[in-house]
Each structure stands twice: as structure tokens, then as C-alpha cells.
Amino acid sequence: MNEEYRYDYKTVEGYILSAIVWAVVGLVVGLLISVQLFAPALNFAPWASFGRMRTVHTNILGFGLGIGAVFGLCFYIVMRLTRRPLLFPKLARLQLWLFNVGILLALVTLAMGYTQSLEYAEMEWPLDIAIVILWVMFAVNVIGTILVRREEQMYISLWYIIATVVAIAVLYIVNNLAIPAGPLKSYHLFAGVNSANVEWWYGHNVVGFLFTTPILAMFYYFFPKSTGLPIYSHRLSIVAFWSLVFGYLWTGAHHLVYSPLPDWIQTLGIVFTLFLIAPSWGSVVNGYATIGEDWGRMKTDYLAKFFILGITFYGLQTVQGPTQGLRVVSQLIHFTDWVPGHVHMGTMGWVALTVTASIYYVIPKMYGTEIFSVKLANLHFWLVLVGQLIYSATGWITGIQQGAMWKALTPEGTLKYTFMETLVKNYPYWHVRSLAGAIFIVGMVVFVLNVLLTIQKGRALEAGKSAAPAAA
Amino acid sequence: MAGKIYSKPIVFTLAVTVAVLAGSIVMMAYPMMRPEMHPKLENLRPFTALQLAGRDVYQREGCVNCHTQTVRPLRTEVMRYGEYSKAGEFAYDRPFLWGSKRTGPDLAREGGKRPDAWHLAHYANPQVVVPRSNMPAYGWMKANKLDPASVKAHMDALGLPYTAQQIAELATRTEMDALIAYTQQLGHAVEKKKMAGGFDLAAVNPFGSSPQAIAAGAVLYAQSCAVCHGDEGHGGIGPSFIAKKFLEQPGYGTDGEYFAIIAGGSDVKKAIGRPGLADGGMEPFGAQIPPDGIWRIVSFIRAQQLHEGSEQPGVEKREHETGGKH
Numbered sequence: 001m002n003e004e005y006r007y008d009y010k011t012v013e014g015y016i017l018s019a020i021v022w023a024v025v026g027l028v029v030g031l032l033i034s035v036q037l038f039a040p041a042l043n044f045a046p047w048a049s050f051g052r053m054r055t056v057h058t059n060i061l062g063f064g065l066g067i068g069a070v071f072g073l074c075f076y077i078v079m080r081l082t083r084r085p086l087l088f089p090k091l092a093r094l095q096l097w098l099f100n101v102g103i104l105l106a107l108v109t110l111a112m113g114y115t116q117s118l119e120y121a122e123m124e125w126p127l128d129i130a131i132v133i134l135w136v137m138f139a140v141n142v143i144g145t146i147l148v149r150r151e152e153q154m155y156i157s158l159w160y161i162i163a164t165v166v167a168i169a170v171l172y173i174v175n176n177l178a179i180p181a182g183p184l185k186s187y188h189l190f191a192g193v194n195s196a197n198v199e200w201w202y203g204h205n206v207v208g209f210l211f212t213t214p215i216l217a218m219f220y221y222f223f224p225k226s227t228g229l230p231i232y233s234h235r236l237s238i239v240a241f242w243s244l245v246f247g248y249l250w251t252g253a254h255h256l257v258y259s260p261l262p263d264w265i266q267t268l269g270i271v272f273t274l275f276l277i278a279p280s281w282g283s284v285v286n287g288y289a290t291i292g293e294d295w296g297r298m299k300t301d302y303l304a305k306f307f308i309l310g311i312t313f314y315g316l317q318t319v320q321g322p323t324q325g326l327r328v329v330s331q332l333i334h335f336t337d338w339v340p341g342h343v344h345m346g347t348m349g350w351v352a353l354t355v356t357a358s359i360y361y362v363i364p365k366m367y368g369t370e371i372f373s374v375k376l377a378n379l380h381f382w383l384v385l386v387g388q389l390i391y392s393a394t395g396w397i398t399g400i401q402q403g404a405m406w407k408a409l410t411p412e413g414t415l416k417y418t419f420m421e422t423l424v425k426n427y428p429y430w431h432v433r434s435l436a437g438a439i440f441i442v443g444m445v446v447f448v449l450n451v452l453l454t455i456q457k458g459r460a461l462e463a464g465k466s467a468a469p470a471a472a
Numbered sequence: 473m474a475g476k477i478y479s480k481p482i483v484f485t486l487a488v489t490v491a492v493l494a495g496s497i498v499m500m501a502y503p504m505m506r507p508e509m510h511p512k513l514e515n516l517r518p519f520t521a522l523q524l525a526g527r528d529v530y531q532r533e534g535c536v537n538c539h540t541q542t543v544r545p546l547r548t549e550v551m552r553y554g555e556y557s558k559a560g561e562f563a564y565d566r567p568f569l570w571g572s573k574r575t576g577p578d579l580a581r582e583g584g585k586r587p588d589a590w591h592l593a594h595y596a597n598p599q600v601v602v603p604r605s606n607m608p609a610y611g612w613m614k615a616n617k618l619d620p621a622s623v624k625a626h627m628d629a630l631g632l633p634y635t636a637q638q639i640a641e642l643a644t645r646t647e648m649d650a651l652i653a654y655t656q657q658l659g660h661a662v663e664k665k666k667m668a669g670g671f672d673l674a675a676v677n678p679f680g681s682s683p684q685a686i687a688a689g690a691v692l693y694a695q696s697c698a699v700c701h702g703d704e705g706h707g708g709i710g711p712s713f714i715a716k717k718f719l720e721q722p723g724y725g726t727d728g729e730y731f732a733i734i735a736g737g738s739d740v741k742k743a744i745g746r747p748g749l750a751d752g753g754m755e756p757f758g759a760q761i762p763p764d765g766i767w768r769i770v771s772f773i774r775a776q777q778l779h780e781g782s783e784q785p786g787v788e789k790r791e792h793e794t795g796g797k798h
Contacts, residue, residue, distance in 0.1 A: 188567035
């Protein structure tokens, strides 16, 4: 490892390893709850019941894997793009330890049932305070390092990282405002319709600024770096960035279509959701045009296909999402399994492919070596791709089926199906979905092995280097 | 000129902040200042201590992950669940619990639809009451006593009214009691659509005692009615309709009356002055079972009553209890 960056690189590696551990935990919990859906006997203890474990699944993957990877990879990108180590290396290391303690406490408290019942903001108030502290530490290091950079221009990835830092802070603090009622109990400061509106303003955008902007930062940095192809259009990335950052915050109300929320908020939310297709596809087109100079890279460069498939799922996700926001579509698929199908295309497709590819790039780079096995990486790619496609497709089919059955009428004008009749039709698809999840997990295990073996290889190389001068 | 912003991090960060705040202010902060975001229906009552304790349990168990609490203003949804949700129903809901996934049915209109005993049996063992349900069992809540001090702290935090006696009484209640109390108040602020009226109580069953209709009715009965009224109509959570005290009452239950009660539920029963309405009551099945199906159930009920009436009093009961042939 380069001596100037050695300490910071170890910190980055720490985040990547932490994210990997939380990924495995979150994925196994995901598999458990997917089986519980058709085998209720597997709710074998209160802490292991679906209602609690579903929250553990989303939080551990969103905050453990998601934020862990974002912290580590963003620190790496910031150092490369500012051409200098982090401004506060010790702070970043302290943040790493706090982060892991925080996620562990989240896991324990959520399993114990301490929850705010706000989607993606379930953690109770003491943990919220810890998260805000972590975020401030992250912001200070990122912005501080950028301020003392050794490169005049800020590259696209830095814009997205700054946007992430700002937006998550605003969103997280506002939605977690609560009335404390005990050491691990609180009530949302906002009531009823207002509570719903604040929550989905948060809920939609926390996904946007945790699973979109930092992932785009990774895409814009690691994709050109790993392929050696410069980004096709700087101008397009400027337009896409500003319209995305401006447009995103208007859209949360599309989660509340046909709810008691005032119509004008729903409609305005839907309009901006449609608008958001443009900046999203700005990045997709930029990615395609970049590889367009040499599509052969998809064959020769093993990381290119991760990034291109990743951005493809981002493109599909950002067309499917706005379609779902339309009232006529929402009334059919809202509340059904279509929605988890949609979410998992984004997380298992776009986010997982881009993050794992970025890690494949970073780990060998930090050790000045190569990936342990390109073959394993390819196996990982195909497993997670197949797993994700089956998962999402079964979700969409089940969702349309159940939505249609809920609405079906007899010739006499009465409801055609009881609720249970619509539910039991999901069972066969839920079996397939668990199988899809298992395939995905096997793929991720292959990834973890590949990363660990690469690190082992890198460390052996390092030990050899430091031993050589001593022997001489 | 504008290009310079990409080499000025502070200006850039401020510009991003402005962009992020624009939508947040219009869509999130500004609506807060409008009265339409703070409506309260006249009939809406604050949670009692027991109900809030139940809501805490509902939150803790993540019920919101599978159950929505908002009926959309869509025709079939209103038929299935009841009146669509109004903004003014949720003034005390911190946080809102509308949910985003309907793995189980919506609960916004669940209050008062079924008796407490149904909920007790269902929460303790969902599959016994609703075969093939995928809901986890929560029987263990019956053993968990409430902690009055913490419920009081929660009521204080929310500024909800209570008396010292109400808090003291919590010591004898369990989490299950609380959850049922919470469930039974869901949707209380919106008046239920009265199902009475519109039924012809003198209507005659078009299927009479046709064996095909009785057989088809038996299947429908097993699906929708047996849970509460027993496999053969001896009663359980709901009353027996073949017990002597009913059968011997002159003129009890015309075919039209039975049809009306099945289609319209407890409201109809009350309207036509029939006794036996315990806590909660019977849900209307008119939206789920087409009229032909309801008439076939009536045929089945009639067949059961005839069958029971022809036997020696007491004899069949013992056979039933010992699991003898029937």
C-alpha cells in the first residue's frame, strides 16, 4: 500500500468488510422472512417473527450494507479525486467503530421490538442521535478534505457525494423528530396525514440519496476508471445532476396515492415523479454512450458488465417507479407484491451490482494487485443477476394477479374473491421467490469469498514487500 | 462563469442545499401550515390508556409491515372493507400506521366488525380461525401483563386524557386485551354504512331444500360461517342457530331474515330486533358472497335445523361431544 494513504486505506477496507458482514446478516434474515410468508410456523419466537424481522432486514441492508459501503467507497473516491488522504484520518476510523456498534444496537433493539414504525426510520431516538453524529463525522471529513484538495476541479462523483451528505442530513433529522416517551420509545412529532406526508417525503428520498446519488458517484468514478473510457458527456452529467437533486424532493407523495392526503400534494408528487425520468436517464444514456465507443469491453473487461447491467436496472427502475406513481397503475399494484418486486430490482440489481463491482475495483487497487479470481466474479455476476430477475418477476406477476383479484366482481356485482382466496394464490410464487433469494445469496457468498481471498493475497504481498528490505 | 461553481465547494454545497430545500419546503413544510393537514372528525375520540397500550403492541410487533389502515376510495375496496378513510380520522395517530403492503387485509374498518372472542381466538392461533392464513401466532401475549407506569408515561408524552383508576386497572390486563381493545376502536370515527333496509324479509328461498343447493351451501358455510357458528351450527364465537331455544320460538327466522342477516351482518340483526348481539357482532357478507350463494347457505342452515329438530333432545349433543358419527 502507498504509505501516504496506508492508514486511510485500512479504514476503507474496514468499512468494506463491515458492509460485507452486515450484508450476509441482512440477506439471511431476508431469506427467513421470505419463507415465513408461506410457512408461518417459522415465526418461532417473538423476536424472530415476520413483523420484527422484516424491519431488521431492511435496516441492516439499508444502513449496515448500504451506509457501510457508502462510507467506505465515498472516502476512497474523495481521496482519489482530491489527490490527498482524508483530512481527519482518526475521525474516519472512530466513525468506523461507532458505525458498527450502532448497527449492532439497531439489530438488537429492532429484534426486541423497539421501533418508530416509520418505514426506513424505524430505529428509536437514541440510535437516531447516534446516526446523526455519525453523519456529521462523515460530512466533516468529506467536506473538509474537499476544501483542502489538491485538484482544482471537483469531478461529477464529488457533486453526488456532497448532495448525499446534505440531503440525508435534512431528511433524517426532520423525519425523526419525535416526542420521547421512554428510554427506547417515542412518538412521531407529526400526527395523522401530516405524519404520513413527512414520512414519505423522507422514505422516498432516503432511498434516493442513499441508493441513488452515492451509487451514481460510484458509477461515475469506478466505471470510467475500470474501463479506461472517459465519461461521454460532462454537459449531460451537469444537467442530470442538478435536475435530479432539485426534482427528487418533490416526489414522496406518490407513495400516498388514493390515501387521505390532499389531492394537490399527490398530484404534484406524481408530476415531479414523471419529470424525474429525465435526469435518471441522463445518467443511463451517459453510461451507455461511454461504453458505446467500445461495446467489446462487455466481453473483455469483467467489471464493465457489472456497471452496464447496474445502470440498466437503474434505468428500468426509474421508468417503472414513475409508472407506478400514476393513479391508474397505483390502484392496481399498490399494496401488492409488485412493490417489493420493484424495490428489489433497485437494490439487488442497480445497487448490489454497482457496489460489488466498485469493491472489486478498490480492494486490489489498494494493495497494488489483481482480483483473486475473475472466474469467481463472473459466477457471482450471473448468480445475482438470475436471482434478482426471478425475484422481481415473481413479485410483479403476484402483484398484478392479487391486485386484479382484489378488484374482480361477479356478474351480480359482488366481490368475486374473499381476501384469503387472493392470498393463497401467492403461495406458489412465494416459494419461487425464496428460491430466487437463495440463488442471489449464493452469488453474494461467492463475492464475499472472492473479496476475502483478494485481501489475503494483498496482505501476503505486503508482508513480502516489508520482509524483503529487512532481509537485504 | 457558472462553471466556476465546480471548483468552489462551499458555494456548490450551498447551491445543493437550496435545490434540496425547494421541494422539501413546498411538499413537506408548507402543507404543515395548512389546516387541511390537521383535520379532526367530530366523532374522533382520543385513545384510552388500554387502547394506546394496544397500539404500542401493534407497533412493536410490526403489524404495519403486513396490514394497511387506509381504505382507498375505490369501489371494490369500499365493498370489501367499508367506507374509505378520511383525513380527519387520524388526528391522534403518531405516527400514522397506514402501511405500504397488504399481505394481510386492511384493518381500517376492523373495529366492531367481529366479536372480541373472534380476535382472541385469531390472534392466539390464526390458522385455526382462518385456514391457510400465513399470520404469525401471538398467543404468548396472553401471558404478558401490562405495565401501568410505562403506559401512563406514554399517555403523558402524547398529552392524552386518563384517570388514575384507568391506569390502575391496567395492572390486571394483558397485552392481548390491549391489542384487542385497539383493534376494536379502529375506524370508530366514521359512521358505518347501515346495511339494514333494502332487504325483503318475506323473500322466499328460490332453491328451497334442493339437495344440490344444500351441498353447495355446506361448502360456502364451511368457508365463511363455521369459524364462528360451529361446523354444524352449534355455535361458538357466534350463537347457535339450531339450539332448541331458537327453534322453538314461533316464526323465528324467515328465509328472507336469514338472507338479510348474512348479507348485512349485525346491523340488520339489530334492525329487525333479534337478540344475541354480543361485543362486536357479525360482519356483512353481502359484498363477498353473491346472492345465489347466500340463498344456498340458507338452504344448508334450514337442512341443519330440520336435522337437529328431528332428533331427541340431548342425545345428539352427547354424540357430538364424544365425536360420534353425525
